[in-house]
Amino acid sequence: MVAETVIKTVNLNSYFGEIQALKNINLEIYKNEIFGIIGPANSGKTTFLRALNRLNYLNIAYRQEGKIIFENQNIDEIPDNLLRKKIGIIFAMPQVLPVSIFDNIAYGPMVHGTKNKKILAEIVETALQKAYLWDEVKDRLNLPALRLSGGQQQRLCIARTLAVEPDVILYDEPCSGLDPISTAKIEDTMQELKKNYTQILVTNNTKQAARVTERCAFFLMGELVELSETTTLFTHPADRRTDDYVTGRFG
Amino acid sequence: MSTARGREKVAFAVLGLATLLTVLPILLTILYIVKNGWDGLSWEFITQVPRSGMKQGGIFPAIVGTILLIIGTMIFSLPLGILSAIYLVEYAKDNTFTRLVKLSVVNLSGVPSIIYGLFGFTLFVILLQFGTSILAGSMTLAIMSLPVIITATKEALEAVPASFREISLSLGATKWQTTRYCVLPYAIPGILTGTVLSLSRAAGETAPILFTVAAFYLPRLPRSVFDQVMALPYHLYVISTQVPNMPTQISFATALVLIILVFLMNLMSIILRAHYRKKKQW
Numbered sequence: 001m002v003a004e005t006v007i008k009t010v011n012l013n014s015y016f017g018e019i020q021a022l023k024n025i026n027l028e029i030y031k032n033e034i035f036g037i038i039g040p041a042n043s044g045k046t047t048f049l050r051a052l053n054r055l056n057y058l059n060i061a062y063r064q065e066g067k068i069i070f071e072n073q074n075i076d077e078i079p080d081n082l083l084r085k086k087i088g089i090i091f092a093m094p095q096v097l098p099v100s101i102f103d104n105i106a107y108g109p110m111v112h113g114t115k116n117k118k119i120l121a122e123i124v125e126t127a128l129q130k131a132y133l134w135d136e137v138k139d140r141l142n143l144p145a146l147r148l149s150g151g152q153q154q155r156l157c158i159a160r161t162l163a164v165e166p167d168v169i170l171y172d173e174p175c176s177g178l179d180p181i182s183t184a185k186i187e188d189t190m191q192e193l194k195k196n197y198t199q200i201l202v203t204n205n206t207k208q209a210a211r212v213t214e215r216c217a218f219f220l221m222g223e224l225v226e227l228s229e230t231t232t233l234f235t236h237p238a239d240r241r242t243d244d245y246v247t248g249r250f251g
Numbered sequence: 252m253s254t255a256r257g258r259e260k261v262a263f264a265v266l267g268l269a270t271l272l273t274v275l276p277i278l279l280t281i282l283y284i285v286k287n288g289w290d291g292l293s294w295e296f297i298t299q300v301p302r303s304g305m306k307q308g309g310i311f312p313a314i315v316g317t318i319l320l321i322i323g324t325m326i327f328s329l330p331l332g333i334l335s336a337i338y339l340v341e342y343a344k345d346n347t348f349t350r351l352v353k354l355s356v357v358n359l360s361g362v363p364s365i366i367y368g369l370f371g372f373t374l375f376v377i378l379l380q381f382g383t384s385i386l387a388g389s390m391t392l393a394i395m396s397l398p399v400i401i402t403a404t405k406e407a408l409e410a411v412p413a414s415f416r417e418i419s420l421s422l423g424a425t426k427w428q429t430t431r432y433c434v435l436p437y438a439i440p441g442i443l444t445g446t447v448l449s450l451s452r453a454a455g456e457t458a459p460i461l462f463t464v465a466a467f468y469l470p471r472l473p474r475s476v477f478d479q480v481m482a483l484p485y486h487l488y489v490i491s492t493q494v495p496n497m498p499t500q501i502s503f504a505t506a507l508v509l510i511i512l513v514f515l516m517n518l519m520s521i522i523l524r525a526h527y528r529k530k531k532q533w
Contacts, residue, residue: 055421060345085423095414097433107432108422164422 003030006168006198007052011066014047014222016059021047023222024066029168032194036213036230037202040245043219045202049170052200053087054080071167085112088161089170093177094153096145101137104145104156108164123163131159132189151182158189169193171201175208187212206246210234218242284506291504300470305490306497308470310505315472316385316480317454317512320464323389323476324396324453331393332400333442339401340408341430353405360398365458367395372462384477388464395459396449403445407438440524447520451513457484467493483509 007029014022022044029035037045047056054075056062068075075083085108097104105124114120124141128134133155137148145156154174161169171190175183190199190212203209209216209230216230218239226233226242237243244250299309339356343349371391381387411434419429457465465485473480487505490497 053421055417058417058420080420081423081425083423084421089421091414091417091421095418097415097418098437107419107424111419111422111424111428111432160422 003033005029006031006071007200008069009048009051009066010069012048012051012068013065014044014051014056015063016047017061021222022051025224027217027224027227029198029200030215031198032196033215034190034194034199034201034213036209036216037200037219038204038206038209038216038245039219040250041204042221044222045219046172047222048219049089049172049200049202052168052170053084053089055084055089081111085164086166087168087170088164088166089172090154090157090161090174092173094150094157096148096153096156098144098146100142101145101148101156102141105160105163108160112164124159127159127163128156130162130189130193131155132185132192133159149182151178151185154178154182154186155189158186162193166197168198168200171199171203173202173204176204183208206234206248218245220245281510284503284510287499288503288505288507291500292507296504297508301468302470305468305486305494306501310481310483310486310508312469312472313481313483313486313505314508314512316465316482317484317509319385319473319480320388320392320460320482321450321454321516323385324392325450327390327393328396328400328449329446332397332446333404336401336404336408337430337435340405341426341434356398356401356405358398360402363458364395364456365461367391368459368461368463370394371459376463382477383462383464383466383479385464385473385480386476388460388480388482389476391459391463392453392456395456396453399449399452400446403449404438404442407441407445408434410441411437436527439527443520443524443527447516451516454513454516455484455509457488460485483512 005028009025009027012022012025013020025044025048037048039045050056051064052068052070052075056064057080070078070083070087078086097107099107102121102124105127106120109120109123114123125134125138128137133152136152137143137156145153148156154177158169158174175186178186187208190201193199201209201213213230215228216233217227218225218233218237218241220241226237226239228238233242234246237246296309297314298311300311302308339349339353343352368391371387371394375381375387375390376383379387381390415433415437416429419433420426424432453459460482464479464482466479466481467489469479469481483505487502487509490505491502
């Protein structure tokens with residue numbers, strides 16, 4: 001089976017002011033895979049992730065060279081709001097808005113033009129079910145989202161991203177603030193979502209990358225050191241530095 | 252005992268004393284005005300026009316004048332101030348020019364009010380030929396209030412966590428949708444506080460209305476926005492300094508009415524603020 005490319009970066013170089021965060025990254029991400037990015041702090045993995053839906057540009061010092069192609073289109077030519085509807089992101093710490101559970105999820109569809117209360121209610125329910133949160137919150141959708149536990153908040157964020165019907169979901173160390181049980185729930189959710197979504201997971205936790213991803217990239221100081229099948233990367237890495245990192249000798 | 256404990260006591264005493272020294276003069280002033288003005292307050296005083304060289308009757312036209320000026324100031328300064336603050340915080344590129352504009356706005360709030368009065372007189376009364384009128388007075392007061400409103404709104408917007416904007420933008424909302432739904436609602440309490448503060452200052456100002464709207468003695472209500480009006484602060488100035496043998500009770504009662512008016516405005520903002528806080532939980 002020939003994998004269909006969803007995202008492709010061509011000679012991607014990123015800078016924050018004078019500091020180069022990404023050095024000539026060329027890689028492809030396939031449809032419906034879970035693509036992992038591992039690497040120590042300051043390796044550029046988060047910068048790479050946020051480059052994919054142009055969130056880096058919120059920082060005025062950001063500059064970028066090279067191209068990112070999403071579904072055969074240069075993302076710089078897609079209006080930001082449409083691009084980010086297609087490529088959603090889950091942040092490291094659960095970031096919920098200080099409104100109700102319902103309003104957190106309804107916000108996305110609302111800004112994209114759905115005003116009908118009944119349709120919004122359906123979207124909210126579907127999204128919560130996909131994120132496996134529905135059973136836990138269905139009786140208290142009007143509760144402030146901040147009252148949920150950290151793990152629930154993070155799944156709420158996944159539901160919120162799903163509600164705008166993206167094609168790609170980016171995860172920026174989604175479990176870094178969560179307990180093991182919540183982490184397991186998020187990982188289960190990701191496995192379920194594989195059927196319909198392309199997912200990219202940046203993680204500090206190499207074990208998580210090994211558990212969840214199919215292909216994995218190792219970033220170090222802004223460079224893509226190695227990219228291969230996850231099992232290969234963890235058992236027979238081609239590069240010495242990858243071997244050191246995945247076996248825990250540094251990082 | 253330890254010296255840390257002793258220092259704690261000294262710090263407590265100094266801080267408490269400083270607070271007391273700040274609050275006491277204000278409290279005493281208010282008490283003094285209430286004590287001397289309370290008996291001058293009556294239904295007649297606030298609903299009648301002044302008579303017999305302002306020594307009798309009431310201050311009804313001045314109350315109406317001041318209320319009209321507050322409303323006029325609000326109409327001109329609120330939309331302009333809030334919208335430009337939104338532009339400065341959410342939209343403007345962070346470059347030298349923007350920083351210069353922000354710095355000027357802060358500095359403008361320190362300009363003496365008589366300068367605004369003369370500026371308003373030249374621009375609105377003479378050049379634009381509004382004459383001495385409610386329109387010219389309101390616009391002058393509005394210009395004076397703008398820097399404070401912009402600064403307060405700017406600070407309220409900047410206090411909204413950046414993550415709210417990031418969430419909204421990451422879901423594909425446009426910049427305006429983000430500002431409208433994820434920033435403004437959380438900034439409103441702060442905007443209200445700053446706005447009401449600057450409007451209460453405008454309500455009590457004499458210098459900006461001196462040449463632009465205030466009438467020395469006009470015992471009737473205005474007929475249009477091009478009419479002059481009496482206003483409480485100027486009336487207070489007139490009866491305290493320009494009219495010989497003025498009963499002091501009338502001056503104090505007038506001052507009391509002005510204070511009550513400002514107090515009511517602040518009360519309104521407190522109620523509104525509480526209302527908005529109740530809606531948002533964070």
